[in-house]
Amino acid sequence: MKTIEVSFELNGFPVGTDVEPHLRLLDLLRDVLGETGTKEACGEGECGACTVLVDGRAVNSCLFPVGEVSGTVVTTIEGLTASNGELSWIQKAFLDRGGTQCGFCSPGMVMTTAALLAENPHPSESEIRSALTGNLCRCTGYVQIVESIQEAARAGRVNGL
Amino acid sequence: MTGFSYIGSEAPRPEGADKLGGRALYINDITRPGMLHGKIKFSDHAHALIKHIDTADARALPGVRAVITANDVPEVRYGFLRDNIALKSGKVRQFRDEVAAVAAISPEIARKAVDLIRVEYEPLPGVFSPEEAMADDAPLVHEEDPKGDPVVSNLLPLKCVHQSGDLEAARRASAHITEAEYSVPRIQQSCLGTAGCIAEFDLNGNLTVTAKTQIPFLAQRDFTRVLTTLGLEGRNVRVVVPTLGGAFGSGLDTHGYEYISILLAWKTGKPVKMLYSRSEEFSYLSPRQSAHFSIRQGCDREGKLTFREIEVTQDNGAYGSWGATYPNVMLVAATSLYRVPAISFNSTIVYTNNTYCQAMRGYGNPEVTWAIESSLDDLAEKVGIDPYEIRRINSNEPGDLTPMGLDLKTCGLKECLDITAERLDWAVTWGKRPDEPRGLGMAALINVGGGGKIYRSDGSGIILKLDDFGNVNVSYGGVEMGQGLHSALTLMVAESLGVKPESVFINQTDTATSPWDVGTHASRGAFMAGNAALGAARKLRERIFAAAEEVYPDVVQQNLARLGEETGPDEFDFRSLKADQFDLKDGWLFVPKAPKLPWLRVELGRLLRAIHFAEEGGKGTTFTEESFYEPPTELPDWEKGYGNMSANYSFGVQGVEVEVDEDTGEVTILRLVAVTDIGRVLSLQALKGQMYGGIAQGVGYALYEEIKTEEGRILNPGFTDYKLPTAADLDFPIELEFVETNDPTGPFGAKGAGEPGMVPTAPAIANAIYDAVGVRIHDLPITPEKVLKALQEQKVPS
Numbered sequence: 001m002k003t004i005e006v007s008f009e010l011n012g013f014p015v016g017t018d019v020e021p022h023l024r025l026l027d028l029l030r031d032v033l034g035e036t037g038t039k040e041a042c043g044e045g046e047c048g049a050c051t052v053l054v055d056g057r058a059v060n061s062c063l064f065p066v067g068e069v070s071g072t073v074v075t076t077i078e079g080l081t082a083s084n085g086e087l088s089w090i091q092k093a094f095l096d097r098g099g100t101q102c103g104f105c106s107p108g109m110v111m112t113t114a115a116l117l118a119e120n121p122h123p124s125e126s127e128i129r130s131a132l133t134g135n136l137c138r139c140t141g142y143v144q145i146v147e148s149i150q151e152a153a154r155a156g157r158v159n160g161l
Numbered sequence: 162m163t164g165f166s167y168i169g170s171e172a173p174r175p176e177g178a179d180k181l182g183g184r185a186l187y188i189n190d191i192t193r194p195g196m197l198h199g200k201i202k203f204s205d206h207a208h209a210l211i212k213h214i215d216t217a218d219a220r221a222l223p224g225v226r227a228v229i230t231a232n233d234v235p236e237v238r239y240g241f242l243r244d245n246i247a248l249k250s251g252k253v254r255q256f257r258d259e260v261a262a263v264a265a266i267s268p269e270i271a272r273k274a275v276d277l278i279r280v281e282y283e284p285l286p287g288v289f290s291p292e293e294a295m296a297d298d299a300p301l302v303h304e305e306d307p308k309g310d311p312v313v314s315n316l317l318p319l320k321c322v323h324q325s326g327d328l329e330a331a332r333r334a335s336a337h338i339t340e341a342e343y344s345v346p347r348i349q350q351s352c353l354g355t356a357g358c359i360a361e362f363d364l365n366g367n368l369t370v371t372a373k374t375q376i377p378f379l380a381q382r383d384f385t386r387v388l389t390t391l392g393l394e395g396r397n398v399r400v401v402v403p404t405l406g407g408a409f410g411s412g413l414d415t416h417g418y419e420y421i422s423i424l425l426a427w428k429t430g431k432p433v434k435m436l437y438s439r440s441e442e443f444s445y446l447s448p449r450q451s452a453h454f455s456i457r458q459g460c461d462r463e464g465k466l467t468f469r470e471i472e473v474t475q476d477n478g479a480y481g482s483w484g485a486t487y488p489n490v491m492l493v494a495a496t497s498l499y500r501v502p503a504i505s506f507n508s509t510i511v512y513t514n515n516t517y518c519q520a521m522r523g524y525g526n527p528e529v530t531w532a533i534e535s536s537l538d539d540l541a542e543k544v545g546i547d548p549y550e551i552r553r554i555n556s557n558e559p560g561d562l563t564p565m566g567l568d569l570k571t572c573g574l575k576e577c578l579d580i581t582a583e584r585l586d587w588a589v590t591w592g593k594r595p596d597e598p599r600g601l602g603m604a605a606l607i608n609v610g611g612g613g614k615i616y617r618s619d620g621s622g623i624i625l626k627l628d629d630f631g632n633v634n635v636s637y638g639g640v641e642m643g644q645g646l647h648s649a650l651t652l653m654v655a656e657s658l659g660v661k662p663e664s665v666f667i668n669q670t671d672t673a674t675s676p677w678d679v680g681t682h683a684s685r686g687a688f689m690a691g692n693a694a695l696g697a698a699r700k701l702r703e704r705i706f707a708a709a710e711e712v713y714p715d716v717v718q719q720n721l722a723r724l725g726e727e728t729g730p731d732e733f734d735f736r737s738l739k740a741d742q743f744d745l746k747d748g749w750l751f752v753p754k755a756p757k758l759p760w761l762r763v764e765l766g767r768l769l770r771a772i773h774f775a776e777e778g779g780k781g782t783t784f785t786e787e788s789f790y791e792p793p794t795e796l797p798d799w800e801k802g803y804g805n806m807s808a809n810y811s812f813g814v815q816g817v818e819v820e821v822d823e824d825t826g827e828v829t830i831l832r833l834v835a836v837t838d839i840g841r842v843l844s845l846q847a848l849k850g851q852m853y854g855g856i857a858q859g860v861g862y863a864l865y866e867e868i869k870t871e872e873g874r875i876l877n878p879g880f881t882d883y884k885l886p887t888a889a890d891l892d893f894p895i896e897l898e899f900v901e902t903n904d905p906t907g908p909f910g911a912k913g914a915g916e917p918g919m920v921p922t923a924p925a926i927a928n929a930i931y932d933a934v935g936v937r938i939h940d941l942p943i944t945p946e947k948v949l950k951a952l953q954e955q956k957v958p959s
Contacts, residue, residue, distance in 0.1 A: 036190040037183015041353045041406075042439040046880035049353055077183035091181040095173045101854065102643025103180025104353035104406030110181060125892075132888035136880060138351050138407050139643045140850055142380040142888040143856030143895055 011079030048135030058115035079156030101139035178559035207873030242481035287514035319581035323802025326503025335459030357436035376680035410520035443878030447519035478517030487525030534924035573838030600932025610912030611808025613683030622676025631766030638678030645847025659745030684913025691908025696788030712919015720760035804850015813837035826949030
């Protein structure tokens with residue numbers, strides 16, 4: 001099969017590779033680049049488990065054609081964790097407030113939160129809930145996730161992030 | 162004051178960082194060198210004869226390594242009734258039936274190969290409801306039983322009945338009787354992480370299955386049978402459990418895809434991975450059972466219950482899973498939610514050509530509680546008392562022995578009722594707003610809290626292994642699936658042994674290294690793990706203290722030398738202490754009676770190294786202890802419906818305020834209060850998570866979720882058409898409160914808490930709708946269409 005060349009920035013590092021054009025960004029991340037932190041739970045844009053940031057915008061990587069990734073800056077859950085293993089303030093808030101259970105939706109939840117707080121550092125509860133409608137969770141009932149995001153927003157303000 | 166160091170704390174979950182950092186490895190993320198990808202060809206009919214399977218084109222596709230049908234492999238029978246076969250021959254009985262399977266070098270090639278398999282069928286008439294299946298001339302789903310003997314009906318050979326008290330006399334003596342029909346739909350567990358496994362053989366014929374399972378040891382037994390079938394008798398089966406992306410009961414049985422992966426791995430000599438897509442998860446993994454109830458309850462003039470009769474009919478689908486035994490669990494609430502002097506319970510489980518069903522959180526209890534708690538409000542209205550009052554006067558009490566023989570050592574039901582009523586301002590609000598479409602409702606629950614004995618052993622083993630640095634490695638056979646078992650177990654090990662939670666490390670669950678456990682179900686994980694851990698910790702402490710008799714004086718002497726201190730003759734004599742004078746807490750050995758001097762405290766790791774590397778030569782001692790806990794319970798006699806199946810029972814009440822839009826039928830939850838008697842809070846963060854999550858599933862069950870089928874075909878196999886509650890749907894305050902009854906059987910007094918959250922939510926909502934607008938919904942889910950229809954019927958004078 002004819003491949004296409006893609007080049008973009010992933011979590012601060014340049015990526016250049018040849019890929020099959022029918023792939024989704026999700027496949028490129030997981031199967032080609034081995035970054036399996038981004039999860040696939042539905043493959044049709046309904047659940048948000050595969051959410052990543054493309055140029056700072058939260059997108060479902062299962063719906064994002066690989067051909068459109070060139071020239072963009074992509075951030076995945078791996079990019080939020082420091083190389084020494086330290087979690088970002090958003091992840092820490094999720095940890096401290098019980099915002100993860102089975103954890104399968106967590107990378108997507110965290111990335112949606114990153115996009116939300118970048119755009120709206122002081123979200124109300126209903127703004128948080130409305131930002132989360134594209135991210136399904138079957139374990140938590142969302143209560144501790146909402147509390148985690150509120151905590152992250154507070155911590156973000158304190159840290160001036 | 163409980164006096165605990167860690168029990169009840171809000172510590173974060175130990176595996177949380179890896180989950181939040183994307184580092185936790187789910188079955189989706191795991192690969193093996195040389196691994197092949199498996200894919201199943203499922204049936205095109207709900208009921209049909211298989212005339213011919215043509216796999217030639219699939220086999221010829223480059224990249225395909227094996228195509229198997231029933232003709233290519235030995236027959237692998239499974240299911241607890243042994244009525245299911247991994248690859249079907251002769252006929253298919255449901256759309257989910259596996260007729261062929263492929264292993265290929267990529268998932269894409271496997272998918273293409275499956276599409277190239279052609280199957281010729283001769284369609285047969287099917288049965289798609291219990292009524293159809295029980296009709297006189299109904300086609301049989303199974304013509305033979307697993308032994309090959311002919312069968313005459315579509316009824317499963319399972320009996321679960323209960324009769325107690327003098328029902329006739331109780332009926333006659335009743336001042337009020339209510340009678341109605343209720344039903345619940347099939348719903349999907351909807352784990353975010355879909356089902357999958359990797360099966361691999363080594364060159365000695367030993368099998369390892371990395372499985373998304375809740376029952377590693379029962380799976381090991383099931384897979385060992387397959388080895389025998391394959392001529393590999395005596396070889397080892399190892400089941401390894403990766404991080405689970407949710408389970409909720411879906412991992413309580415072994416599955417066709419697991420057996421097929423094993424067969425493909427055996428055929429190809431390569432590791433084979435099978436991973437379901439979301440639509441496969443909906444179509445080819447078993448949902449929760451649907452059920453229909455006829456219920457009759459009576460009471461005297463004051464509202465005291467006189468009798469309860471329940472008949473349940475379950476649409477089982479085409480094969481038996483453990484889910485067919487829901488009535489065993491229904492018995493608990495049917496006989497023992499409230500004091501009921503005369504009870505009749507009967508169950509009928511029916512084979513149909515629908516997809517077969519399996520376990521889901523609550524396992525029959527949300528179903529039967531829907532009927533009981535809806536019906537109880539009707540009865541209260543007949544008496545003319547309020548729903549809170551009827552529950553209160555019939556409440557169970559601590560010390561009760563219920564008609565099923567359940568021994569309620571502790572029972573906080575009355576307290577849960579009172580707190581719920583108080584939080585909702587029940588006395589001034591319920592039934593007092595005739596002009597507003599707002600209402601209050603409540604419903605109660607009883608749930609097994611100390612295991613649930615459905616096998617001969619309901620036990621659990623644990624190994625605690627201390628290393629030279631004072632760290633504890635824990636091998637436990639139960640499964641962390643998101644519920645917080647590891648959170649609670651970490652705190653219980655730390656508390657019982659006397660180390661810090663950050664020194665406790667829980668190993669991956671693996672049948673090769675973990676002691677036997679029956680499985681993680683029936684809200685039993687933390688209860689069982691904690692009791693097992695207490696036993697092993699006790700042994701370790703005894704041995705540490707015994708060894709300290711010899712080593713402690715030397716270590717203290719070293720402490721003194723390091724600090725340049727000397728002890729005077731009148732100071733504490735640390736040289737001749739006995740084992741029973743030591744204590745261990747937060748990872749430090751100390752002598753409670755001694756003065757609080759820094760050199761008298763010894764860090765556990767240092768003590769263990771001193772024992773291990775003693776000057777006169779090590780004593781060869783390692784500090785590894787195991788313990789097996791078997792709860793003091795009875796395997797019930799299901800034909801009598803009698804036996805104390807759990808060591809204790811959790812109770813709870815949920816109260817809800819709703820608003821009903823009388824123009825659209827839409828129900829909005831305004832607030833929800835959940836008060837639960839869980840014996841003791843172990844891990845507060847995990848416990849809250851279980852309650853919030855259970856309630857969310859309860860709301861989904863009540864208002865949204867339903868697997869829709871047409872002649873056995875699932876019509877909504879995805880999140881687009883199957884509605885899971887979103888964060889916006891659940892935008893109402895949930896207030897949690899925990900009643901700590903400190904059960905004598907529980908570790909630190911704790912009872913099971915995994916399932917209760919989901920159990921009473923639906924009837925609490927339905928009862929609130931009745932208070933709001935005066936209509937009673939009998940069939941879940943409570944969609945706006947049903948509410949609107951009921952409102953319209955209410956307006957028509959009868």
